[in-house]
Amino acid sequence: MADRSLAERLARRIRGEGPISLADYMAAAMGDPDFGRYAAGQPLGATGDFVTAPEVSQVFGELIGLWCAVVWRRMGEPARVHLVELGPGRGTLMADALRAIAGVPGCRAAFKVHLMETSPTLRQLQATALACVAPIWHDDLSTVPEGPLIAVANEFFDALPIRQLQRGPHFWHERRIDLVAAEDGFRFVLDAAPSPFAALLGSAFQGASEGSIAELCPAGLTLARTLGERIVRSGGAALIVDYGYANSMPGDTFQAIRGHRRHDPLVDPGMADLTAHVDFARLAQVAVEGGAAVHGPIAQGALLTHLGAEARTAALAARAAPDQAERLRSGLRRLIDPLEMGSLFKAVAIADPRQDVPPGFEA
Ligand code: SAH
Secondary structure, eight states, X not given: OOOSSHHHHHHHHHHHHOSXXXXXXXXXXXXXXXTSHHHHOOOBSTTSSBOOHHHHOHHHHHHHHHHHHHHHHHTTOOSOEEEEEESOTTSHHHHHHHHHHTTSTTHHHHEEEEEEOOOHHHHHHHHHHTGGGOOEEESSGGGSOSSOEEEEEESOGGGSOOEEEEEOSSSEEEEEEEEOTTSSOEEEEEOSSOOGGGGGOOGGGTTOOTTOEXXXXXXXXXXXHHHHHXXXXXXXXXXXXXXXXXXXXXXXXXXEEETTEEEOTTSSTTSSEEEOOEEHHHHHHHHHHTTOEEEEEEEHHHHHHHTTHHHHHHHHXXXXXXXXXXXXXXXXXXXXXXXXXXXXXXXXXXXXXXXXXOTTOOO
């Protein structure tokens, strides 16, 4: 019989194969073709689960566009650069970025736009928002052609599936998702055997006390490594903005947001947005291992301020109607105020070691 919900589908799977990894649970909750968050609804925006920086203010995407243009200039203005956005959501950031880039002679024509997106629902919204540039969609980076690349990702890495390990008396053990007896509810269980993923944990986890939780994002690490290697091989840079911590540390950051509120991540999978904080130190480490230079992480508020967010907002507000001007000013505050998005959100740049420090990251 067909499943009526993702909870039912996952319960059937767990009965068949035993407890599943948190990564499998997250991937299904977000990406299941029938019941995943991105299939069932539209998680972004005022009517969805959460609002992202490009949806708060157009200045965010515009400044990132100018960041890309400056990187392109410093590269010597190559005739062809792949401009790649990872997880473009509704296409708002890219649309704002391209509008700003249009003011830089030669730059817009040099950029070929690529969107890495798995959600068919969001691909449709991106196609509408970016109809004028004929973007090319990808499931992953492997199909983006070789050559110089500038990549941007906002609130993308937090959405990638993680694994959680818990420290036992002697070893790290993987936390998996099992069924609550005789019901379709879910609970965490611990593997009895030590986890082979413990080998991927950095030095910050040595000596962790019993019961500590370590999070690993294998998909995120693979991407950071690939971006680093490509940038070293062909030139370019990547700008990653997300919420997370600057230094690796134990802790459970797995969370669910539904309709702008916290939600139990093990209840009603597919109905809420599941994420984890990004471990920027670990991402930086793998990119450096690939030969790239890494700058930051710095606070999002600092990056936007260095890139001229205040002046840009003031210029826009001066030309806008009073209510629109107020929206621009309050949007900027929300993006840079340390009590709002300004400090939990951070930015890191993966860069070409032969090039200068990217804009906004200079000390
Ligand atoms: N950058 C956008 C959207 C953030 S939400 C913004 O700032 O508004 C996360 C985005 O990543 C969504 O577009 C989601 O569909 C996409 N995504 C999540 N996992 C993905 C994966 N494994 N591969 C490609 N895209 C993914």
